Amino acid sequence: MPAAKAVKAAKPARVPASPAAAESWPDAAGRFGRYGGRYVPETLVPALDQLLEAYLKLRTDKAFQKELGDLLRDYVGRPTPLTKAVTLSSRFQRRIWLKREDLCHTGAHKINNALGQALLAKRLGKKRIIAETGAGQHGVATATACALLGLKCRVYMGTEDMRRQLPNVFRMKLLGTEVVGVQSGTKTLKDAVNEALRDWVSNVEDTHYIIGSALGPHPYPMMVRDFQRVIGEEAKAQVLKNEGHLPHAIVACVGGGSNAIGIFHPFLDDKEVKLIGVEAGGRGERLGEHAARFAGGTPGVFQGMYTWVLQNDDGQVTGTHSVSAGLDYAGIGPEHCLLRDSKRVEYLRCSDQHALRGVRMLAETEGIIPALESAHAIGVLHEVVKRTPKDGIIIINVSGRGDKDVAEIARIEGFAL
Numbered sequence: 001m002p003a004a005k006a007v008k009a010a011k012p013a014r015v016p017a018s019p020a021a022a023e024s025w026p027d028a029a030g031r032f033g034r035y036g037g038r039y040v041p042e043t044l045v046p047a048l049d050q051l052l053e054a055y056l057k058l059r060t061d062k063a064f065q066k067e068l069g070d071l072l073r074d075y076v077g078r079p080t081p082l083t084k085a086v087t088l089s090s091r092f093q094r095r096i097w098l099k100r101e102d103l104c105h106t107g108a109h110k111i112n113n114a115l116g117q118a119l120l121a122k123r124l125g126k127k128r129i130i131a132e133t134g135a136g137q138h139g140v141a142t143a144t145a146c147a148l149l150g151l152k153c154r155v156y157m158g159t160e161d162m163r164r165q166l167p168n169v170f171r172m173k174l175l176g177t178e179v180v181g182v183q184s185g186t187k188t189l190k191d192a193v194n195e196a197l198r199d200w201v202s203n204v205e206d207t208h209y210i211i212g213s214a215l216g217p218h219p220y221p222m223m224v225r226d227f228q229r230v231i232g233e234e235a236k237a238q239v240l241k242n243e244g245h246l247p248h249a250i251v252a253c254v255g256g257g258s259n260a261i262g263i264f265h266p267f268l269d270d271k272e273v274k275l276i277g278v279e280a281g282g283r284g285e286r287l288g289e290h291a292a293r294f295a296g297g298t299p300g301v302f303q304g305m306y307t308w309v310l311q312n313d314d315g316q317v318t319g320t321h322s323v324s325a326g327l328d329y330a331g332i333g334p335e336h337c338l339l340r341d342s343k344r345v346e347y348l349r350c351s352d353q354h355a356l357r358g359v360r361m362l363a364e365t366e367g368i369i370p371a372l373e374s375a376h377a378i379g380v381l382h383e384v385v386k387r388t389p390k391d392g393i394i395i396i397n398v399s400g401r402g403d404k405d406v407a408e409i410a411r412i413e414g415f416a417l
């Protein structure tokens, strides 16, 4: 067991001003080692520079931090609890804790970032917001933040995703957001990102683009990470209070990588804490059957950044598959690439099958139906257990709740709703 560390309990619900690890990456060019950077049309560079400059000021601006902190507490419901998984703990002979992002308003961690960026946009004097969405979770979070703050909002969504996620399309409309279907390419998330970037290029004067994960051109990966760091700061204070020890391992699913980097980041300097990211293993090993970028991809330029991408030998981005729409993406946030290369984080894969089993296991043992995305972090628990001592402490990030997935799971299991 690592000695209990006297870590000053971080105040929940605030963006960190300047903790050591957050200061080291990215560099001034937005690079995490060789990854990240900015690969965008010339017309976007001034907007990204303006955003970076504003963000660096607001990061340490007391009034901004207070406004955001108050909203996270009173509107989102932070701090989210750290719940002991009593039955799972005795089954696996580990002390298992769940970080409950499923209890955030709108049902997942995405609201932390959407609110942060919407507030930032207001400070920049931008009255129009655009966003991309895949499953619709980031679209709903952004539509919610815009309704709250009185901003005009348009969300781009592939028409194939709209068909699969109709309830979320209607939710966004109820919240007063315009949803625009994207017909190009595979009619899914990457096509929606392309369309949002195109909109931004032509409307950059009055428009802010809220990217939904820790990816895209600099400063997005850094900024989104900082807005999601609240998860890890709270978890650290909570586990120290409850156990008097740092955890032995933290597990989180990795789509673009925002919930994972959010919970990992405050622990990066605590070398004794194993950090485990879980990618979507889908239904097979072949390209196109999964969304495991580190297992099946190679480095390349994709949607504004240099990162690991699922692509063929000609550099064409390939299709992906995952039972969870939120993990079904060909690229990954650049900071994760650095953390993989340096071996600070280990990345595992969880198949569709194991994720579905993960949903059942958490539902039956703890009475919590997790999102299919989060279930990937639960589905590899048997692997995590091998990497931790008996009675060791494990934190699983439950990034979202499963309400949105119930119909899909019922369909897969042949249960007609």
Ligand SMILES: *Cc1c(COP(=O)(O)O)cnc(C)c1O
Residues within 6 Å of the ligand: 108, 109, 110, 137, 138, 212, 213, 214, 253, 254, 255, 256, 257, 258, 259, 260, 326, 327, 371, 373, 374, 399, 400, 401
């Ligand atoms: C969107 C989403 C994810 C994946 O996104 P990250 O940026 O990797 O966190 C994971 N879980 C839930 C519940 C989501 O909605």
